[in-house]
Amino acid sequence: MVFSSLTFLCFFLPSVIVLHTAFRSLRARNAVLLVFSLVFYAWGEPIWLLGMLFTTGLNYACALLLTRIASPRKRRFALFLAVAASLAFLVYFKYTAFAVNSLSALIGGGRVMEPLRLPLGISFYTFQAITYTADVYKGKCRAQSNPLLALLYIACFPQMIAGPIVRYADVAEKLTNRAVSADDAYRGFCRLIVGLSKKVLIANLCAEAIAALPASGGEQALSVAGSWLLMLLFAFQIYFDFSGYSDMGIGMGRMFGFKYPENFNYPYISASVTEFWRRWHMSLGAFFRDYVYIPLGGNRVPARRWVFNVMAVWLLTGLWHGASWNFVAWGAYYGLLLMAERFAARHIRLPVPKPLRVAVTMVFVLFGWALFYYESLPAGVGHIAAMLGLSGGGFADPAAVYVLKENALLMCAAALCCLPWAKPLARARAVSCLRPVFMSLLFALSFLFLVGQSFNPFLYFRF
Amino acid sequence: MRKAAQIICLLLWLGSAAAAGVYMAVFAERGGVFSEQENRLLAPMPQALPGTVGSGAYMDDMELYLQDSFPRRAAVVRFIQALRDRTGFASYADYLAVARPVSDPLTSDYPPLPSESNVPPPSPPPSPSPSPSPSPSPPREPSASPSPSPEPGRQVIIPEKPAPRAEDFPSVMGVYMQTGGHTSTLQRYGRDAVISLTETLNRYADLLPEGGTVSFTMTPQSVYANLFVNAKNREAFYSDFEQCVYAFSRDNVFVTSSANILGEAMTREEYVYFRTDMHWTPYGTYLVYSDMVSAIGHTPTPYEDFVKTEESPFLGTYYRDKPTSYMRENADVLELLKPAFPHEFLRVTAPGQTKAVPLLNEKARANDRYTVYLGGPAGPWSILQSESGAEDSCLVITDSFGLAFVPMLAGQYRQTHYCDPRYFNAAAAGGSVAELIELYGIKDVFVVLGDLHSFNSDFMRTAGAQLG
Known part of the structure; x- marks a missing residue:
């Protein structure tokens, strides 16, 4: 189930809120949350509930074991067991086909294996489970003795499918001692509405606009304007999609x-x-920093080792996003960029105005999204070539002009929503009074757009 | 903000979401309704089976069902489309530029595709039907006293066709337009798909009594025709797949090229396609009707003999789905043609039971006014009975393009049966299509399709399967 669905908004959410509020005891509230979280997960693919239970059970047991053994060697082994088994489960589903097909290509064969169907949210709950065991190992938090609370930490539906990656220490206390005020509920719902609007009113419309544009690797050579427009729309789409989902999760939390x-x-x-x-994706960045980069030595190591650390982190970040060479290239691209930036910061002193630096950063980010957008590396590289005017597709094409004209306001709205002007505005008293009206309008509009999402106008509007 | 106000807001938001859920659960259509707006069957209520629940398919289907069956969904969709149109600046010309096949732009500095270097000559190829194509011009004044002209003795000449060979036809055929010396492909159809359609036509042809005929035409939607109308230096609008259909079909199958007939009319600046609707105008329909009935030996009813009324402005399906100011400013005129003969239009409601319905449904919704003809596409089976003096019966297998076509046959047939395979139901109609052809003594069959339901859709496969 996804948050931006009618099933969730009309049936699931009202039910869980009503039941959660109906009980005064925290134990009953936790039970309600746990049952609904399992239903939420099972609604997508019931069979994969077993996978999540396996990962949770394994990390729960290893964390308990860590509190009961004193020998550093045995403790390391328990940690290794939890991390390796959790990662093996993730690697099997996410990377087997990629590895097999890459090996096959290396020896001159063709594609021999179709990717396995990925259990929902596996990348998120695996990392969350690993952080739990690792934090218990490091003594940052105590192991949870109640298996149901450990399961609730991993499976709690607001953050289970797409993050943010929550560390156990952040919620440990709340599992056993929390209260919900009317203000929390109200502000949480407002955040949910904001996230829903980002997803439905901006990300989904950007996706529709993208679908109307020709892409790299198709019959038609991409024009320069079309390729930049596509990447700009994709940058909006991915940001509002992902941040919208995070907003909804944080709000519901x-x-x-x-x-x-x-x-x-x-x-x-x-x-x-x-x-x-x-x-960007701060919880993932923090995970790789704290659980990969720093254990590898961070930046307090010789230069060569530092290069290795940076590239390892970024290649893993790329691979985490998907099992494909273009994600590897995307990770490597950012690894190299970050190293180059650090080198430039140390050796080149140029007084560049901030707007220019923002613009240049955005250009590099858009090149990065070109690698991220496509399923194949040649298509991504081809798109970057088109952005640089090397594809022979001319400056503009009718589809780009049409999409730009049709979505000019959407793009302006999206660009405005990327700026932090709303926060201080929201604090203003006059605006604060209007917030319920504004939120109600956003909610109603998002709801209507959700209903209309299955609208599939026929042939003549297929472009 | 005060606590009470916050709680009221929460209750309002949560309550409205829950109320929508309850409303959907209680009032939603369970069976799956056909959406003419989207040309698809809306998702029916999914069945919870162990396999579908286990794979998650049930949950996906449920979400689609909830979206599709949301109360007053069509109004919601229209509201969203109108809202989105207000926030877009693209014009109809921009839209046409995008609808134009991008691999073959019409700018004069762009060379034609290599595969189309051997394009047909500028003038469209002749219609493969053996009859001449009449070119009546629409009278500007309505006829004061229609003079019904009963069908004279009909003589149909069924030619013998040579055995066809697939390799005699290009592997890809289609609908084209020629402007400024360049040819653009508007629609492409694979040879196999074209030949496959003829198998269904042949099955119909085999069922008919001696002397019976099947007439086929496939009409491009107006978006393609309007590309041609709006193009500079336009020369020809035509299609080439009809030759292949004609060659592979039985001797008693006749094929009319709507694209060629309407293309000629468009070059004469005649109003044969709507600007704001996907369909042909009644006059465009009449041109094709004339050709089709002439081909099988009938005399078409003169255009001026129909009883006509005009509705203006008419804003059709394009406008409904994307209401732009351009379309409002270029609204169409809907001419309603009715046979002058006494007639009755009946809808079969159950085996042996019929209900009289208006041939022109004046109550058709303003946002789908083309459905004024026959009340829009409907099932399971309908019959137009006329007292024109004609004797035979015919069947029209059609989609919405046939709505304006059916009433025109009243002068040639005592009974014109109308069947839209999307809505056909053998149990309700009283038998399979083959049984009904025999039951009603149908002699001729007309297959009149829009290109949406031609070679790459299930429409004709469904029509074949419904023969029984």
């Missing part, structure tokens, strides 16, 4: 008394690629 970490902080106003990654 607040409605149930949890405080989840922020995942996005206006990434498109970044003045450098380093800053971009401090603002």
